[in-house]
Amino acid sequence: MSQLQESSYQNNHDQGETIKREVRKYLHFWYWFLISVVLTFIGAFIYLRYTPKVYKASAKIKILNKTKGLELPSSAFVFNRSNINLENEIEILKSYRIIENVVDRLDLTMRYYEEGNVLTTEIYKLPFNIVKTIGNDSIYISSSYKIVVNPNAFEVISSRTGKSLNFPGFDTTKTSHNLPFELSLNSVNPINNFVGKTYIVSLSSIAAVTNGLKGLIEVGVLGANSDLLQLNFKSQSKSKNERVLNTLIDVFNQDGINDRQDVSRRTIDFIDERFTKLAKELDSIEVGIKDYKQNNNFINIESDAELGMSQRTLSEEELFALDSQLMITEGLRESVEKPNSISDLLPANIGLDNSSINGLIDNYNSLVFERDNLKRSAGENNPNVLQLESKIRDVKSNVFASIDSYAKQLKTSKAQLIKKNRKFSSQVYSLPAKEKAIVDITRQREIKQSLYLFLLQKREEAAINLAITEPSIKVVEYAISGGSPIFPNSRSIYLMALLSGLLIPFGVLYVIQLLNTKVKGREDLLERNPKIPIVGEIPKVKSDQLIFKNPEDNSVQAEAFRILSSNVDYILPIKQKDNGRIIFCTSTIKGEGKTYVSINLSLSLSSINRKVLLIGADLRNPQIHTHISEEKHKPGLSNYLHDVNYDWRDALIKGFEKHPNHDIILSGSIPPNPAHLLTNGRFEKLLEEAREEYDYIVVDTAPTILVTDTMLISKLADATIYLVRANYTEKNLLNYSKDLNESGKLKNIAYVLNSVDTNKSYGYGYNYGYNYGYGSKE
Structure with a gap:
């Protein structure tokens, strides 16, 4: 395979891995997508259930030629085209004069609604008789009246005044009132079927109704070369749609006649x-x-x-x-x-x-x-x-x-x-x-x-x-109404609900990830500093499982540190003598887990029958004592560095009973001049003497960006484990570790990614429990 083909293959492979990785990020939150889709479908169902249904009716007419007498053949005649100006006819059809005539014929100034628990729907007529007692010209402002059908009477409530009138016997003609209509029963619909229901009668001026109807009527040419006009009208009542269009056709025809x-x-x-x-x-x-x-x-x-x-x-x-x-x-x-x-x-x-x-x-x-x-x-x-x-x-x-x-x-x-x-x-x-x-x-x-x-x-x-x-x-x-409503469209609504259910969590997650400047996984490390190897990924565990106390532990945490200890061996230089090797653990800022990793790395090395010494070299903010229940000021490294007569072996303690090959030197009392103590030569002497007695010396050092302590002793390390904590360390801080590596201020740097969520395995797509057959203990 040529170099060009290899490069093309690698690019395609990388793109495929990138796509898989991005998809895997969102698939981890599958339950949010499921909940969102369920909620949007419920919302769509409620919307469809309580949204008024709108129906559409259509009619088709042809304008007849009004020309009379004999005429010479014109171009329109030769090419079989009508010489009727359809645009003018459309304007006449939608003119105020014609629409007003339709409104007057159908008495559309009075509209009827049925009030439900949630939805109020327009109906074409009431289930009982209603007769308007005022003319359309007498209606100047809009008004509405609620008609409540009680067991023995009509109750009419004016929306403008709030005044309620009762009409016993379901007949308003027997009672004096000033309502603009009369109500009575009819012999077709028994009143018992409507007891408890509420209806609304709305009256509007003829000008308002005409303008509203004019905006709802649609008239257009049926085709590019057609001389047919199509009339459309939409409302909540099929019967109203058909009557409006058919009446409009009659009025327009009579106007031409x-x-x-x-x-x-x-x-x-x-x-x-x-x-x-x-x-x-x-x-x-x-x-x-x-x-x-x-x-x-x-x-x-x-x-x-x-x-x-x-x-x-x-x-x-x-x-x-x-x-x-x-x-x-x-x-x-x-x-x-x-x-x-x-x-x-x-x-x-x-x-x-x-x-x-x-x-x-x-x-x-x-x-x-x-x-x-x-x-x-x-x-x-x-x-x-x-x-x-x-x-x-x-x-x-x-x-x-x-x-x-x-x-x-x-x-x-x-x-x-x-x-x-x-x-x-x-x-x-x-x-x-x-x-x-x-x-x-x-x-x-x-x-x-x-x-x-x-x-x-x-x-x-x-x-x-x-x-x-x-x-x-x-x-x-003539006007024909469709069987199903044109609005709302259930298929489109459910499709939009599905898309919304998927896009909303996707958008939220995308924004969260876009605004998240923390290191999330090994990809961020490789992207910023590809030259620094990654020797381990430490899973996020519960607070009561922080320490690898049992050498026989098979938990996810124990396996992770075993892998780390194996990988550290590969970055350490080959032994020239039968001396121990020194591993520094440091980080950019505090809180990234260097003490936690130092302790567990030393314990992991001790569990394979190696003699390990753990030294707390963070003299400013020591933390090892908190994990072994020792006093903070117990004599340790600072005492040895300060007192030339103090033997470092006197500071050795056993922090873990099941790790007999594991010794600890605590930081000791916090000194006023840690940098001076670390460079007085005794720390280097300590490490040289410890090399003769231990296989590994793990040193917990201070954060690099806060103090210079680690830089002063960095040359003494065989390898430097640089801690980065997932979802804690800012990506910009990786540039600092990059500079330390490129400038040689830290020797043989290798990253350890701490606190990785095993369920969000963005790296290889497998968590530790799957890799090694062990489940985390909870």
Whole structure:
């Protein structure tokens, strides 16, 4: 395998170990994850149990094209696309005017709720009769009333005043009150089924309900190339959802029908006005004929004028048609010239034989409809509304100009026809003047009669169009509610509960570990100081099991110190003579367990039949005496160092009965100048003499960062055991031990990690009980 492949393999291996180690950290707290998941699931169940269910109803409609008449094919026709502006229709559907009509039809200003122990749910109607006694316009502020169904009466409580009213016999009509509604029983639901229940009646102003309903109704195009609209509505009542959408569809459809019926109504009104004038004119002509005949003794036309009259007949028929068109034109001109607003519609299809004028009138009415619909949804000051009003004025001006031009054309044609008719008139010039006058009067009567019949026909056509106006929409699908609620979604809630149950403890643990600057395991030591070996990990034990008193002990603690003693042998230099070897135990600060490890390491070495001497060299803060129940000031090392006549063998004590090969020299009395005593040469002499008698000399020294005592004697050690305590020593303090190693101030340093939680084995993933088959004694 090449060096590059080995490096790649090592990196992948390290990454895998890192991932396993991180996962193992969190798996140790599996019970917190389990408790968190259980609690979040309970919370999700309670939330679903007491959260109001919201249902959704949907309906689909198609807007029908309102264009009438023949049109040239447009691009929309060629590509089979609707020319309906669906955005405008959506705005009209959601306009305040339409929604207010829905609210008024369904009487939504009064809503009903059923009060439960925890949850209050909206219902569509009460299980008994309720009749509102005030109009929607009389509701100015919101109010609510509690209706408690007692065994023999209704109890109504006003939320605003807190006043309670009782109505015996479940009938409010028999008692005087000022409630805005009346209550009574119905024959469908027995009152016993509702005794003890509480219902709430809420009244709101029509403006508030309309604005609220307007925000809840959703209207959108069904697809990118579709001309269908989908209507959605959500509430706690399926029945309410369907009734609101279906009523909205009906109101919108009727609104479109009413718009198109306005043209027919305007046409009928115009013809009715013309009828009144024609009736008066016909009556005047009839009276004139009668008076003329009576005054001139006129009976019939002379036979010799028949030929001339037949020639004039054709000419007069043409003149009659021109007069009819001219009268209709003049009537239409009067309608256009009336000082009315641009919102008034113009009469259409009244028999005018001019396609240009008829087209302009249809265009004018279409613009009026479009402007009115946009004004309802967007307001009067909308730029599109103002633009449409400008177009309407222009079209109306064109209509007036076209009528004026057509009238001039008719008058010109009439003048030409009269001129032509004079040629025929010369043929009958011999007719009596009175006969000629009666013929003129009769012709005027016939014109008026024909026009009267023509307008009567058009009025009937307009009345028929008014009666059979086609709908403005096609209902593709009436409102249908879904079977299950859309909120809350139980599947999503439980999934979120599961994720929350896992993420919450993970986040807490992550933050705790992120903020924890203590040394947690051997990884922290290897990361900071990879050059310093780790010779042991001492498990965390109970306070009554600190000392390795029994050489035959098989506890986790005993096995850990046996491993430590074996590993220490590997870092000690090879013996040159048959002399003992010196092991210093030190730490950065106090409390990291150097005395504890010193005692137990010496006992572990003694348990394998080695002669061991334990020296308490921490002259400032001695602690060995606390573990063997000796006096603090018992003569020891300080006495030997101070008194040249004192023999160190006189300070030897046996601290543990089952360890006959184990001797202890305590620190002795605390001196004022420990550093001076340790460097006066007697401590070095002591170690040299002890080497001759003992296999191992374990020295408990002072912390390195606090005093210089250990530095002064560090050269005397064969190996230095440097204590680091898990979850106690700050990681930054490891830099100090690194500096001591790199500078050579301490000889042959090796780490011992103390107080490792055997259940949090971040190193190899095995605790001592598993490795060696021994369980900890508790």
